């Protein structure tokens with residue numbers, strides 16, 4: 001496990017950028033590469049994912065998908081290593097039931113071996129959360145400081 005303290009919005013974005021480049025290569029092609037994000041509102045989950053999108057050279061602006069639960073982006077050709085073509089940003093904050101999850105096609109997304117999937121409020125997935133995953137935990141320290149731990153499960 002790696003633990004990092006960031007001191008600004010930009011540092012958290014940078015961390016996301018570097019993180020995704022490291023993990024893309026370790027992808028085995030049987031299912032999606034899943035990254036579960038945990039942390040309170042304002043901890044910096046979306047910020048981290050914005051950095052990831054930059055790292056993958058995604059040109060569209062990453063807006064928080066809080067109202068639209070799932071957003072899908074194409075990964076630029078340059079980063080389509082280990083067969084990953086799609087980048088999903090999922091925010092489950094507003095989901096209330098297993099039915100909501102089915103509604104967004106979560107099972108199909110998680111089994112898509114061409115996808116890298118970042119999930120905010122991943123605890124809401126319950127038993128649907130794949131065993132094999134990365135966990136990124138963000139904690140609000142004082143002011144602009146955040147403690148971020150990155151773990152491969």
Ligand SMILES: Nc1ncnc2c1ncn2[C@@H]1O[C@H](COP(=O)(O)OP(=O)(O)O)[C@@H](O)[C@H]1O
Pocket residue numbers: 006007008009010011012039040041042043044045046047048064120143144145146
């Ligand atoms: N070190 C930091 N890392 C990330 N965000 C920070 C940091 N310091 C301050 N912020 C601010 O905290 C907020 C984080 O929001 P966001 O990334 O949307 O959180 P979440 O998705 O976890 O609710 C932003 O307004 C951002 O500018």
Ligand SMILES: [Mg+2]
Pocket residue numbers: 045046047064091120
């Ligand atoms: Mg968010």
